[in-house]
Amino acid sequence: MSDHAIANAKSWIADIVALAARLKSPDYSVADEARDEAWQMPLSVEVRDGWRAPSAPGEPIDADPEEFAILLTTGGPALRIYGHFGPGMRLEDIELQWQDWGTPWTYVVTTEEEDAAIRTFCECHNLGND
Numbered sequence: 001m002s003d004h005a006i007a008n009a010k011s012w013i014a015d016i017v018a019l020a021a022r023l024k025s026p027d028y029s030v031a032d033e034a035r036d037e038a039w040q041m042p043l044s045v046e047v048r049d050g051w052r053a054p055s056a057p058g059e060p061i062d063a064d065p066e067e068f069a070i071l072l073t074t075g076g077p078a079l080r081i082y083g084h085f086g087p088g089m090r091l092e093d094i095e096l097q098w099q100d101w102g103t104p105w106t107y108v109v110t111t112e113e114e115d116a117a118i119r120t121f122c123e124c125h126n127l128g129n130d
Contacts, residue, residue, distance in 0.1 A: 005077035005098045009108045012072055012079055013096065013117075015041075020117035023124065038124035044071045045125045047085075064089060068127050076101045081118055083127075091127060094119055 019041075022034035047065035068091075070081040082105065083094035096108040096118060110118065 002077060002100055005079075005100055008073060008077055008079055009096060009098055013108075013110065013114050016121050017114060017117040020120040023120055035124055038121055041121075042070045042072055042125070043074060044069075045127070046071075047127070068122070070122065070125060070127075077103075080105070081122060083122070085127075091119060091122055094122060 019034055019038055022030055023038070025031045025034070045068070047068045049064065050066045065085055067084055068082070072079040072081070077098045077100040079096070079098050081094060082097050084092045086092040094115065096110055096114075097105040098108055099105045
């Protein structure tokens with residue numbers, strides 16, 4: 001991972017961990033401000049479903065999404081949160097990923113505390129039924 005990618009990822013992780021703590025504040029005004037901030041942080045929040053033939057007999061026209069991505073930064077390097085939806089639209093396999101020119105999306109190693117904060121951040125964007 002490039003030095004710039006590492007610095008970018010660490011900075012975002014620190015911000016998300018701090019934000020997650022504020023989201024769980026018993027002071028509603030603090031939690032509301034944090035929720036507003038979370039809504040403004042990503043460049044995009046996207047979901048998609050897999051390959052299917054919606055016109056085929058038995059195939060739903062509107063299927064539940066299978067994957068999600070929250071784009072945090074673009075350029076070299078880019079940073080996103082990527083994951084899947086499991087049964088009941090539960091968030092699964094959430095990971096922070098970076099990408100640079102000529103480098104595919106690559107997993108960023110995170111701690112359990114950081115993973116929990118990233119999940120909380122995802123939940124602010126109405127992803128999943130957790």
